[in-house]
Amino acid sequence: MTVASPSDLQPPAPNNQGPSGQGQSLGLQPEGWLRYLSFSLDHKVIGLQYLICAFLFYFLGGALAGVIRTELASPISDFVSRETYNEVLTLHGTVMIFLWIVPVVNGAFGNYLIPFYVGARDMAFPRLNAVAFWLIPPAGILLISSYFIKGGAAQSGWTAYPPLSITTPALGQVIWILSVLLLGGSSIFGGINFIATILKLRRPGLQLMQLPMYCWAMLGTSILVVLSTPVLAGTLILLSFDIIAHTGFFNPALGGNVVVYQHLFWFYSHPAVYIMVLPAFGLVSEILPVHARKPLFGYTTMVYSILAIVVLGLVVWAHHMFTSGTPPWMRLFFTIATSFIAVPTGIKFFNWLATLWGGKIALNSAMLFACAFIVNFVFGGITGVALAQVPFDIHVHDTYFVVGHFHYIVYGGTVFVIFSSVYHWYPKFTGRMLNEDLGRLHFLLTFVGFNLCFAPQHWLGLNGMPRRVAEYDPAFTTWNQVSSVGALLMAISTLPFLINVVVSAFNGKPAGANPWNALTPEWLTSSPPPVENWIGEAPLVTHPYGYGTPADRIDLGNATGEQIWGDSRR
Amino acid sequence: MPIPSALITLLLGMALVLAGLWVGYNVSLLPVDASSNAPVYDALFRVLFSIGTILFIGIVGLLLFSLVRFRRREGDLADGAAIEGNLPLEIVWTAIPAVVVLFVGIYSYDIYERMGGMTPLNDHSAMHANHSALGSAEQPGTAAAIQAGSVSIQAAAVAPTGDGPSTGDGKPPSRVWAGIGAGSDQQGALSVDLTAMQFAFIFHYPQANIISGELHVPIDRQVALRMEARDVIHAFWVPQFRLKQDVIPGQPTLLNFTATRPGTYPIVCAELCGPYHGGMRSSVVVHEPADFEAWLSKNTPAPPPTVASSNSTPTA
Structure with a gap:
């Protein structure tokens, strides 16, 4: 990290860019809340559209999880039919991955924050951006509608392994494929947009190594999206041919090969894990320095570890297939590659701990969720390194151990970061603060409920409970019931959150432009920001984590962009 | 920035390692072993469980310590120290996971080979x-x-x-x-x-x-x-x-x-x-x-x- 100038805030340079024509088209957008139902081209509106839409799907996915945990509260299949249970677990996985986590950490926060961070007034391709968002609601509705058709929704899990996916009711499976293709398309459009915005739309004078860490995370994530999502699309199209046209790509009865499908599927779906966690790493890197009042520790190593995770993330997919029949050399290679992801990931965690060390930590709701993310993710990371070892994996593959592991990664990791981010950026979104007491209650319920729900699942898997079952050995009843109670607590925990975000939107304490006294550019404008993001020119923030820099810092408390950039501080 | 004295750190570290080993070797999470392969697996499990426990308690302990020790006091609106990085420290904590992962990898490879895993499956x-x-x-x-x-x-x-x-x-x-x-x-x-x-x-x-x-x-x-x-x-x-x-x-x-x-x-x-x-x-x-x-x-x-x-x- 180069030494920044004494002042981390530079007056704007003249002739700043901005997507041409943005002004006019934005003028034609509807006003008020109707904007959020329109084909808006404003990146902030699109970001919030993503956020709200994804939260709706989150509650649906959570309800589906409630069905699963209710069924598993007793060892026999007694709550829903076995077919329905498989539909529910398939929908739960698909909704949570493709309609909740990926759209939130990429679409919602990416669209809202990236233009601010690069000093632009919008994304590089605003119309493509709006198209990418508007693919999501129809795809989601299509997916859910398949539950109500004859034969029901897809029943083969979110992995849709053939030949099961070829033999289960065809229409539901084809709709599932179509829906995932639409969502994958949306994801690719978004990825292209982020790459273009970060690389080509930076404000003049802003260097790559001066960008906030979330930009690097989104750059890495978008590279993964653009490289791997098309492989999933191609694979699913071939699978749909097998279903509709009775081709034999993956159908062993027609000479197809089922293991090839698994390779192709995981070539996307393991990077998909990084598509879900890398942006979360970026968001945490924004949140921790602000509330710890310290610079992000080790900026340069953070950047390189993101890039290392991107490269390694592309070559680990077959660790999902250690029992499917892969040759020994391949197992060895994928074990080593997977294990070594722990190194760049470990660097990030140690850097975050060092960021906190010696800080002045405000333990508010945003910070509680961010710190709990560290705890949960370290746990999930440790079980992940264990799972990477072939001999270890052979016993627990496809069991509740794996279910526990990946929920520690995607829920304990990413979803905790999403909540942290909502508490952190809600004042910017709405101009009002969230209630801290409700926030802490939400945190407590979520943290306890989450660990109660998923920690026992590791034991269940080690002792013989496979995943995706509606019935199980009665010996496992107690811990399954504990897990279900945890799930119930998680469901309850959303109530204080919902009340908080709805009530605070109207009655929350006014936030002012910069309630956290933060240095990243989105706080250097009013809350909510004007359509153009800043009145006047975009600020040049070359040192987004300049906390503790002793001299020459002005109080950014309630300053607007105009106030800051209006006076010449040169 | 007060850092615990080297001695206390050393003792804490040793206590942590011993606690991890104790947990790894005394907390049984696995069902009964009934094949010749199972004891070999369980040995690997104990090693991974011990390492995991040490890392988890260590990292979470460090986090909790920081949250308490470095909490913002009422009315203190100042910033923390402007420390942006420390290359030797960063090299150390790149090396630690690398060594741990390397050890785990080599050890599990050994286990895998003892189980016959590297024997090629022939036509x-x-x-x-x-x-x-x-x-x-x-x-x-x-x-x-x-x-x-x-x-x-x-x-x-x-x-x-x-x-x-x-x-x-x-x-x-x-x-x-x-x-x-x-x-x-x-x-x-x-x-x-x-x-x-x-x-x-x-x-x-x-x-x-x-x-x-x-x-x-x-x-x-x-x-x-x-x-x-x-x-x-x-x-x-x-x-x-x-x-x-x-x-x-x-x-x-x-x-x-x-x-x-x-x-x-x-x-x-x-x-x-x-x-x-x-x-x-x-x-x-x-x-x-x-x-x-x-x-x-x-x-x-x-x-x-x-x-x-x-x-x-x-x-x-």
């Missing part, structure tokens, strides 16, 4: 030629194993798991695609054919011509399980054996194991195979040798029981 005809050489390479009696891979690397120059000869449904190919410990096939092994279908496991003892819904095996004798699925992918898992192998339509797989503890253990299907996946279970009954002979003779239909000798060619 079945090729396996005959050199099965004795492969078999007793390590632990003659207990060469049960984990994971050899698909297809041969040395013997048959076929693309791994790739484009095989197309295999009609009712005509199992002679080629074995994947398996666990398949290369350690040895003299005197009991061969059993497993057919998995929605939603049952069917076991066939070719020598004795027994068809059974349960797997019966003697202790301390290697069992060579040749598996193929009839419809969708299933998986054969015995938690007490710590062994699992997918059972794949069109691609026969092998699983070799040696049971070591008499008893009845569940066989669980671990791959989503349809609505009754959760109910697709069976049992493996591990007998004393005499009891096994009795079971064989009781169940053998016409000819007298010929206990499986060397040849395990499943000709289905």
